[in-house]
Every structure is written in C-alpha cells, then in structure tokens.
Amino acid sequence: GNALVGACDSWGALPPTIARADPEARALAAVRRYVAHGITAIRTHVALHVGSDPFRAVDALTGLRERLRGRVTLQVCLLAGHETPTELVAAAADRGIDVMGGCPHLADDPRAECTRMLDIAEARDLPVDLHVDEVTDLPDADDDLDIVELARQTLARGLSRPVTASHAVRLGMLPPSRREPVLAEVLRAGLGVVALPITNLYLQGRDATHAVPRGLTALRALLEAGIPLAAGADNVRDPFNVAGRAEPFETTSLLQTAGHLTAEQALHAVTTGAREVLGLPRAGVAPGDVADLLLVPDVDLGDVLAGAEDARIVLSGGRVG
Numbered sequence: 001g002n003a004l005v006g007a008c009d010s011w012g013a014l015p016p017t018i019a020r021a022d023p024e025a026r027a028l029a030a031v032r033r034y035v036a037h038g039i040t041a042i043r044t045h046v047a048l049h050v051g052s053d054p055f056r057a058v059d060a061l062t063g064l065r066e067r068l069r070g071r072v073t074l075q076v077c078l079l080a081g082h083e084t085p086t087e088l089v090a091a092a093a094d095r096g097i098d099v100m101g102g103c104p105h106l107a108d109d110p111r112a113e114c115t116r117m118l119d120i121a122e123a124r125d126l127p128v129d130l131h132v133d134e135v136t137d138l139p140d141a142d143d144d145l146d147i148v149e150l151a152r153q154t155l156a157r158g159l160s161r162p163v164t165a166s167h168a169v170r171l172g173m174l175p176p177s178r179r180e181p182v183l184a185e186v187l188r189a190g191l192g193v194v195a196l197p198i199t200n201l202y203l204q205g206r207d208a209t210h211a212v213p214r215g216l217t218a219l220r221a222l223l224e225a226g227i228p229l230a231a232g233a234d235n236v237r238d239p240f241n242v243a244g245r246a247e248p249f250e251t252t253s254l255l256q257t258a259g260h261l262t263a264e265q266a267l268h269a270v271t272t273g274a275r276e277v278l279g280l281p282r283a284g285v286a287p288g289d290v291a292d293l294l295l296v297p298d299v300d301l302g303d304v305l306a307g308a309e310d311a312r313i314v315l316s317g318g319r320v321g
Helices: 002-012 023-036 056-068 086-093 110-124 146-157 169-173 176-189 197-203 219-225 248-257 263-270 272-277 301-305
Strands: 041-047 073-079 100-102 128-132 163-167 192-195 229-231 293-295 313-316
Touching: 023 041, 023 056, 023 313, 041 056, 056 073, 073 086, 086 110, 100 110, 110 128, 110 146, 128 146, 146 163, 146 169, 146 176, 169 176, 169 219, 176 219, 192 272, 197 248, 219 229, 219 263, 229 248, 229 263, 229 272, 248 263, 248 301, 263 272, 263 301
Parallel strands: 041 073, 073 100, 100 128, 128 163, 163 192, 192 229
Antiparallel strands: 293 313
16 A cells, blocks of 8 residues: 555656646547557546646546547546545536546545545436555455445445446455455445556555565456456556556456456456446447447457557547547
C-alpha cells in the first residue's frame, strides 16, 4: 500500500507545466494510441483538480467523449478522493459523467467512504466502479474487505446499474477457505471485477524483502465462480505504470505469465469480458453485434498474443480506424 500512496502523492505533485497542459489534447493523443492497437472502448477515471477549476479534467473528458461518439466508446468515471468534500463530489457527478468512482481503501474509514460513494451514485442512478482492496495485507475478518462491503450494499440497496470492483488485489491473497464465501457474495451481488495486472504487479509487494506477494486478484477463482472478469492496462507512462504501451497484448501477456490464465481466458478478459463488465453490447461478427473489431492474420492465437503478427486492422464503429 505504501507504493500506491507514494504514486498518488507523485501524481498530485506533477510539475506545473504538466498540470497546465491541455487535458483534452493529452487524452486524445492517448486515445489515438489505444485505437491504433485495437482498443475501441475505454473507461477513463478522472480526478478532481485542486484549485479554482476542480472540474477541468471532468469537463475536458466528457467533451472528448462527445467528439468521439460513434467512433470510440469513452466512459468517463469520476475518481473521487476520500478527502474531497461531498458537495464537490456531488457537483462533479452532475456534470455528465458516465460512472461514479472512488477509492474507499485509501480512506480512514473505508466502509463510510463506500457508503458515501454509493449514496451519490444511487441518487443519480449511475453505474459504480470503485477501487477496492488494492493492498496485499489481509484484514482480520472478511467483513473488513472492501469488496464484501460493496457487495452487501449493492444487494441491500437493490442497485440496478452495473457495479464494478477494480483491482481487488486482496482476493488473490485469501486462502480458499476464506475466498469461497467472499466470491459467493460477489456473485450474488452481480459485481463485475476488473484486474489491472500491470499496475498491481508494479506497485504491490515493494516492501517485501523476500517471497514477494503477487499483486493480482484471484483471476482463476473468479472465472471458476462465474463472476464477470475484465482486465485492463490501467495507466500509460505515469507513477502507477512506468512502461504502459496502451497495448492489450501487454495485459494478456501478464495474465498468462503472472496470472496463469490460458490464452483464451486472457483474450476473453480484454475483449468480451471487458465489454460485459463495462455494460457494453457484445462486439463481434454476428448480425446485430457492434462492429468494434481487431482483425489479425489467421494464425495461432498464441502467435497473435505474443505479437508475432504485427499486421492489425482496427474496425471502430464499423469503420477502419
């Protein structure tokens, strides 16, 4: 957790020249890199700025979403900090965001922070995507897991919009006897889970002198339980991911290497599984499917994921990207 807090502090202390840069222009440059690699649906988590214009990034990204509509699916998820006043979070949620998000695990009282985020989302009938359990140490009781609190509140409130738990690193640390009842609650609540292997492996376990814990959620156990699983690359070249390439096969490689998923499971997590968790209609080649596709030569899937075939044609919104 210390490395995560350090990365957050580094992000907050960016040089003024970067902080003043046009957020829409920077975001558009990143989107172009994503699309060139075949990523046509992006959920972007947007923080509130400190200072006189707290909604600067939120407004820039919602504006870009409209510019790209029909070509790229951009979901703007608010990333509300626990230190941000509720009035400011609520005002940001009213500015056209797609998803309500926050980081309960960084708050002094994660349960209260989860409640605060869900109150704001429920009042606006917004989907939810919370960073949860982004640490490798285990709580004394499973009731103290962020994802358990999120599942129980989702059920108690009868939330109808999709609710997502991102990171969920602690699930990967639980022994099976503790993990199975937690997964049963997650399944019952209908949560989707997003694994972020690049950032989780990079930030977690840094304080260990040996037997370093793997900063990954319980990938195979989630799949076996029938819980929708998505995987993303999280960040691009920043304090949370120094080597981000906006490349889906970077993520599938880590899902295979560190997460021990098969090639088919890894591909599913960044394609159909990701669309399911994001609440998007199915993409494919059947009539009625969304024509957001990555066309590659007809070779072995292992060769594709290994990058042996660089030839890619990206169809975005039915048009060649």
